[in-house]
Amino acid sequence: MSGSILSRARPDLLALAGYSSARMEATGGALWLNANESPWPSPVDAGMDLNRYPDPQPAGLRGRFAEWLGVPAENLLIGRGSDEAIDLLTRAFCRAGVDAVVTSPPTFGMYQVSASIQGARVVEMPLDAANGYAWPLDGIQSAIDDSTKLVWVCTPNNPTGTAVPRNAILDLARRLDGRALVVVDEAYAEFGDAESLAPAAARPGNLAVLRTLSKAHALAGARVGGVVADADVIALLRRLMAPYPLPTPSVAAAEAALAPATLAVTASRIALVRAERRRMAGALATIPGVREVLPSQANFLTVRLDDAPRTYATLLARGIVVRDVSRHASLAGCLRITIGTPDENDRVLAALAEQARAAA
Numbered sequence: 001m002s003g004s005i006l007s008r009a010r011p012d013l014l015a016l017a018g019y020s021s022a023r024m025e026a027t028g029g030a031l032w033l034n035a036n037e038s039p040w041p042s043p044v045d046a047g048m049d050l051n052r053y054p055d056p057q058p059a060g061l062r063g064r065f066a067e068w069l070g071v072p073a074e075n076l077l078i079g080r081g082s083d084e085a086i087d088l089l090t091r092a093f094c095r096a097g098v099d100a101v102v103t104s105p106p107t108f109g110m111y112q113v114s115a116s117i118q119g120a121r122v123v124e125m126p127l128d129a130a131n132g133y134a135w136p137l138d139g140i141q142s143a144i145d146d147s148t149k150l151v152w153v154c155t156p157n158n159p160t161g162t163a164v165p166r167n168a169i170l171d172l173a174r175r176l177d178g179r180a181l182v183v184v185d186e187a188y189a190e191f192g193d194a195e196s197l198a199p200a201a202a203r204p205g206n207l208a209v210l211r212t213l214s215k216a217h218a219l220a221g222a223r224v225g226g227v228v229a230d231a232d233v234i235a236l237l238r239r240l241m242a243p244y245p246l247p248t249p250s251v252a253a254a255e256a257a258l259a260p261a262t263l264a265v266t267a268s269r270i271a272l273v274r275a276e277r278r279r280m281a282g283a284l285a286t287i288p289g290v291r292e293v294l295p296s297q298a299n300f301l302t303v304r305l306d307d308a309p310r311t312y313a314t315l316l317a318r319g320i321v322v323r324d325v326s327r328h329a330s331l332a333g334c335l336r337i338t339i340g341t342p343d344e345n346d347r348v349l350a351a352l353a354e355q356a357r358a359a360a
Contacts, residue, residue: 004177004204004206005178005181005205005206005230005233006230006232006233006236007178008093008149008178008179008180008181009092009149009233009236010091010092010093010094010095012095013091013092013236013239013240014236016239016240017239018238018239018240018241019243021035021053021056021243022034022035022036022053023035023053023054023055023056023244024056024243027055032052035052037051037052037053038051039051048248048249048252049248050248050249052248053244054244054246054247054248054251055246055251056238056241056243056244056245056246057077057078057246058078058246058251058255060255061078061224061246061251061254061258062076062078064254064255064258065078065226065254067258068258068263069196069198069199069226069228070196070198070199071198071199071201071202071228072202072231074231074234075201075202075228075229075230075231075234076202076226076227076228076234077226077227077229077234077237077238078224078225078226078245078246079224079225079226079227079241079245079246080223080225080245080246081212081214081223081224081225082110082185082187082210082211082212082214082227083110083225084225084241084245085210085225085226085227085237086110086111086185086210087114087117088227088237088240088241089150089181089183089208089237090114090115090117090118090120090150091114091118091240092233092236092237092240093149093150093181094115094118094119094149094150095119095120096118096119096120097119098120099120099121099147099148099149100120100121100122100123100145100147100148100149101115101120101121101122101123101148101149101150101151101152102123102124102125102140102143102144102148102150102151102152102180103122103123103152104124104125104127104135104136104140104152104153104154104157105124105126105127105328105330106126106127106133106157106159106160106325106328106330106331107127107152107154107157107158107159108152108154108157108187111152111154120149121147123143123148125139125140125143126330127157127160127162127330129330132162132295133157133160133294133330134162135153135162135164135168137168137171137172141172141175141176144176144179144180146179148179148180149180150181150183151172151176151180151181151182151183152183152185153169153172153182153184153185154184154185154187155169155184155186155189155192155194155297156188156189156191156192156296156297156298157298158187158188158298158300159300159302159323159325159328159336160294160296160302160331161188161294161295161296161297161298161301161302162294162295162296162297163192163193163194163297165194166194166195166197169182169184169197169207170197170200170207173205173206173207176206177206178206179206180206181206181207181208181229181233182206182207182208183208183209183210184197184201184208184209184210185210186198186209186210186211187210187211187212187214187215187225188215188216188297188298188299189211190215190216190266190270191215191216191270191273191274191277191297191298192297192298194297196209196211197209198211198228201228201229201230202229203230204230204231205230206230207229208227208228208229208230208233209227209228209229210225210226210227211225211226211227211228212224212225212226213225213254213257213258215299216266216269216270216273216299217257217258219250219253219254219257222249222250222253222254223250224246224250224251224253224254272342273299273339276339276340276341276342276345277296277299277301277339279345280301280337280339280345280348280349281293281295281296281301283349284301284303284349284352287349287352287353287356288356288359288360289305289306289307289311289352289355289356289359290303290304290305290306290352291304291305291306291333292304294334299339300336300337300338300339301336301337301339302325302331302334302335302336302337303334303335303336303337304331304333304334305333305334305335306333307333308324308326308333308334308335309324310355311352312324312335314351314352314354314355315348315351315352318347318351320347320348320351322335322336322337322338322348323335323336323337323338324336
């Protein structure tokens with residue numbers, strides 16, 4: 001089976017050698033004169049050798065990332081958050097004006113943005129809002145044709161917070177074997193109950209999984225994420241990637257984040273977020289003007305309100321910024337509220353309670 005999904009990649013890219021950077025061609029030696037770098041450290045270097053180009057795929061970070069996910073390193077590509085992987089997969093598999101991707105709105109907007117930039121058609125198979133924003137497995141299957149190259153699955157989904165059953169995703173991947181790549185975005189996986197599909201994506205086949213250090217690991221500013229897939233797909237994406245995608249400071253931060261001691265701290269914070277999510281969901285549901293609190297497996301709650309614009313303005317006036325997601329047709333009147341610290345969450349509840357009293 002290995003390589004079968006690669007037959008669905010763009011044929012004009014399969015033979016592309018990709019850019020051969022100086023750091024890829026040689027990594028040893030004590031005197032580096034092959035990359036036209038400055039021989040002097042930057043005045044703001046801080047001991048990180050910033051005058052030297054970084055390793056495109058640092059072995060230390062790749063090893064820790066792979067160990068964290070329980071996958072072989074050859075099945076992993078690390079890049080700038082999940083966004084770079086979304087862009088690379090779209091470019092690798094979709095020809096402008098020919099190929100298509102399938103999304104299930106309301107969902108993360110970058111799937112559609114990357115497809116539109118590439119000139120690929122976007123087929124929307126919406127989540128079932130009347131049924132708790134359930135994932136439309138049968139509808140997606142019926143929407144697939146020979147032009148379909150990628151099927152995007154965000155679980156837990158942003159902005160609804162809902163999760164897609166693991167067996168349903170594996171079932172779809174089996175149905176689409178050799179026809180389309182099923183890409184599972186697990187950006188919020190740490191906050192949910194489901195087991196990661198990363199180990200399954202490391203096996204030969206048509207499943208890929210995106211992971212990021214931006215959310216649970218508190219490294220949104222470092223921009224480090226990865227994609228797990230068939231080794232042949234990973235090799236193709238690496239040829240399409242920018243020569244030096246990972247800044248040295250980001251690599252250092254990511255390696256530290258995946259150290260055992262740091263992962264233990266992160267686990268405790270995840271547990272607190274999950275507890276606060278339960279507390280916030282219960283408290284929000286009792287506040288007048290809150291019509292619905294969507295069940296969530298992520299680090300946020302999406303809330304439907306009687307007057308979302310007024311609530312947004314009320315929170316903003318108190319220095320609290322939330323996300324208006326009402327642009328999505330099935331999320332009219334909804335705001336997305338990230339779970340913060342207990343004190344921050346108390347500020348949100350107090351502001352909403354004050355608004356309700358003023359309206360009474």
